[in-house]
Each structure stands twice: as structure tokens, then as C-alpha cells.
Amino acid sequence: MDIFLAILPAIFWGSIVLFNVKLGGGPYSQVLGTTFGALIFSIGIYFVVQPELSPRIFAVGVVSGLFWALGQTNQLKSIKLIGVSKTMPISTGLQLVSTSLFGVLVFQEWATTISIVLGILALIFIIVGIVLTSLEDRSQKTEEKTGDMKKGIVILLISTFGYLVYVVVVRLFDVSGWAA
Incomplete structure (x- = not known):
């Protein structure tokens, strides 16, 4: 049961982008909808946990949330350029x-x-x-696709910066997970 509970955040957090893409709208409206959903959920959780x-x-x-919005918005922009099947593995790996x-x-x-050796090996993999994941079939390669891929990668690097700061700010100020 503990393992099941431990993977729930990864399943739900990872599926947000798929829901956003399926529901449609632009990146800004998708982030706004996700933010309102998280706010409603957080208010409900507050009455149970009271951090x-x-x-x-x-x-x-607020600072962490702003950087999350930067990461999420740019990740969704990248999906428009290079698709979900390329964006998500690249984005997750970069994060x-x-x-x-x-x-x-x-x-x-x-x-x-041992943790250093295993960690470095894991990062290499x-x-x-x-x-x-980012390689394209040479027979399908066009100048337009190549340009979209380069632009998508740059946007994903900006997204990764936003996601990195979003996590690091909370850790730097030692904010608990419930309070965050």
C-alpha cells in the first residue's frame, strides 16, 4: 500500500499535461485552469491537514508558483511545436x-x-x-521540423529552469511539503 501511495503523485502530476492537451485551449488558459484546480484542492486539503x-x-x-507557471507554460508551448510524445520524455529527463x-x-x-557512482550512471542513462527520444527519422526530416525541434528544445530549457527554481526555492527555505 505504501508503494501505491508513493506513486500516486507521479501518476497524477505526470498526467496533468495529458489532461491539458486533451481539454484544449492555449498554454496560458491551461496553466490558469490547472492553477485554479490546485487552489481548490489545496483549500480542501488545508482543512484536513492544517499546515x-x-x-x-x-x-x-508565490515565488515557487511563479516559476512553476514559467515551467508549465513553456512545456505546453513546446507540445504545440514538437508534440507530447517528444516533449514529455525530454522535459522529464531535463528536470x-x-x-x-x-x-x-x-x-x-x-x-x-556508491550513491555518487550510481547517481552519475543514472544521469548518463x-x-x-x-x-x-529527440532523434528524428532522417527520411522524415524537413527544414521546418528541424526548426520546430530546435525551438521546442530551447523552450524546454526555459521550462526546465522554471521547474528547477520552483523546487529549489521550497527546499532553500525549508518549507514542508504540506505547507508548500
């Missing part, structure tokens, strides 16, 4: 690599030699997966 809320936690939440590297370099999260 500590202070002006500092509120300010961190995993950037947050892992930040955690290691700034927060020294990998303390043992993720990077290889990102590259393989």
Missing part, C-alpha cells in the same frame, strides 16, 4: 538531470561513493534517453 502558514511560507509559495545535479552540487545529497 503552518506564515508570511515567509506564503512568499516562498531529473537538473534537479539531481543541483541537489548534488548545492545540497550535497549524494554522500557516499537519462541523458542518453533524452538524446534518443
